Amino acid sequence: MESSATQRTDGALTAVVGLRPASAPEDRREAGAPGPSEAGPAALELRRVSKRFGQVVAVRDVSFSLGHGEVVALLGDNGAGKSTVVKMISGVFAPTSGEIRLDGQAVRFRNSKQARERGIATVYQDLALVPTMNVWRNFFLGSELRHRGRLDVKRMRAETAQALHEIGLRNLSSVDQEVKGLSGGERQALSIGRAVHFQQQVLLLDEPTAALSVKETEKVFDYVRQARQSGIGILLIMHNTVQALSVSDRVVVMRHGEVAAEFAVGGDLEALAKQVNLAISGAA
Numbered sequence: 001m002e003s004s005a006t007q008r009t010d011g012a013l014t015a016v017v018g019l020r021p022a023s024a025p026e027d028r029r030e031a032g033a034p035g036p037s038e039a040g041p042a043a044l045e046l047r048r049v050s051k052r053f054g055q056v057v058a059v060r061d062v063s064f065s066l067g068h069g070e071v072v073a074l075l076g077d078n079g080a081g082k083s084t085v086v087k088m089i090s091g092v093f094a095p096t097s098g099e100i101r102l103d104g105q106a107v108r109f110r111n112s113k114q115a116r117e118r119g120i121a122t123v124y125q126d127l128a129l130v131p132t133m134n135v136w137r138n139f140f141l142g143s144e145l146r147h148r149g150r151l152d153v154k155r156m157r158a159e160t161a162q163a164l165h166e167i168g169l170r171n172l173s174s175v176d177q178e179v180k181g182l183s184g185g186e187r188q189a190l191s192i193g194r195a196v197h198f199q200q201q202v203l204l205l206d207e208p209t210a211a212l213s214v215k216e217t218e219k220v221f222d223y224v225r226q227a228r229q230s231g232i233g234i235l236l237i238m239h240n241t242v243q244a245l246s247v248s249d250r251v252v253v254m255r256h257g258e259v260a261a262e263f264a265v266g267g268d269l270e271a272l273a274k275q276v277n278l279a280i281s282g283a284a
């Protein structure tokens, strides 16, 4: 395996692992499906984005990009700045300085609604689902279909069932069941399937596998891989390096509010996990 590391001008260490074996995420993608685009603007790009809270600099000069049909994991210890980055992308906070670009166009959101309207879907740990509502109502929450002034229940039920089937959730008994009866993985499928169905451009998943069993985690990663086929750019906020490497094309490591390193995923994943963990802890 080839491995190269370069010192960035801002002092952060960028390591790029060269050879990609057959197990690399690109190779696992189905033939003909969209992958991370080489040409054209990135789905999402952060350019030297910083965020201050009074005297606290939570995020400093963070730059990275996310391609269409690409999965990038944002890794870092508690307090590294990951949540603040996600909140800036999703319109909760405005950056103090720097630029966020969507498809090459600089954007500035006043709130999360504006970010959603521009195609940024955010799924937080607590998931924005209403437990006492059924699956299809949750799926179309805020985007209900109407026919002659009335809710088009038939179409919403059918479209929900189809979207969940496409994302890989095949054993749901009914879209009429309440969300509170779904497992954590099934809830993730609902949120991910919704982002794909409504053709969002960027999907931000905050710790999507926290509190899930190993089996459920694998299923959620299958939903992520399936969603990637649609061309959506997916940013995963993760704590677990090994899990992150199993589903991502690239990882971006944050430490003390800055990007400490960036790695392309491929080659010997065990060795790469060690390098990533060193970058997370600051020992690299």
Ligand SMILES: Nc1ncnc2c1ncn2[C@@H]1O[C@H](COP(=O)(O)OP(=O)(O)OP(=O)(O)O)[C@@H](O)[C@H]1O
Pocket: 053, 056, 057, 058, 059, 076, 077, 078, 079, 080, 081, 082, 083, 084, 085
């Ligand atoms: N509203 C705020 N006011 C002041 N400081 C803040 C605020 N939000 C975050 N911070 C600080 O910014 C830094 C980065 O926090 P952030 O929550 O983004 O980290 P994180 O990597 O997401 O951590 P975790 O995984 O624990 O959520 C921390 O030092 C935190 O205390």
